Amino acid sequence: MYLLAWCPVRCVSAMDSSKVMEYLMEVEVAAEDVLADKQQIIDLDARRNRNREAMNALRNSASQNDKVRVCFGSMFIKFPKENAKSMIQKDQEQLDQEINDIRKRLKAKINHLNDLQGKPELRGYNLSPLSSDELKAINGILKR
Numbered sequence: 001m002y003l004l005a006w007c008p009v010r011c012v013s014a015m016d017s018s019k020v021m022e023y024l025m026e027v028e029v030a031a032e033d034v035l036a037d038k039q040q041i042i043d044l045d046a047r048r049n050r051n052r053e054a055m056n057a058l059r060n061s062a063s064q065n066d067k068v069r070v071c072f073g074s075m076f077i078k079f080p081k082e083n084a085k086s087m088i089q090k091d092q093e094q095l096d097q098e099i100n101d102i103r104k105r106l107k108a109k110i111n112h113l114n115d116l117q118g119k120p121e122l123r124g125y126n127l128s129p130l131s132s133d134e135l136k137a138i139n140g141i142l143k144r
Contacts, residue, residue, distance in 0.1 A: 023116075030113040037106045041099055048095045051088050058085055 058068065058081060069076040070084050079087075111121055130138070 027113070027116050030109065030116055034106065034109050034113055037102050037109065041102050041106070044095050044099050044102070048092060048099070051092050051095070055085065055088050055092075058088075 061068070066081055067078045068081050068084050070079045070087075114121060
């Protein structure tokens with residue numbers, strides 16, 4: 001009879017611990033997702049910096065050769081200088097777009113993680129920069 005009275009309490013405790021484990025797993029998955037996105041931003045930014053260095057090297061190169069060596073994976077290929085510049089520029093634009101998309105998704109993921117942890121939503125985190133038209137309008141108002 002003692003075991004029957006004790007078992008329901010233990011079963012309730014097991015259900016509570018399973019809910020706690022489920023909660024902790026959900027928080028852990030959300031945190032890992034945030035960290036993965038942050039690491040992806042870092043990797044893409046490093047690639048963007050290498051592209052920027054390559055563009056500067058092409059701009060400042062003393063040689064007047066029409067062809068430059070471009071590294072594709074593990075091999076170098078001679079490529080027309082202007083084509084190389086345009087490829088790097090397109091890659092830069094694509095990287096900028098990817099980084100901006102990840103940053104937008106990251107804001108929502110961080111808010112979700114904060115909700116799971118019971119933290120308040122970050123203030124000022126969803127701000128976006130002024131467009132050039134908005135900036136011109138503000139400057140026009142301030143000059144009056």
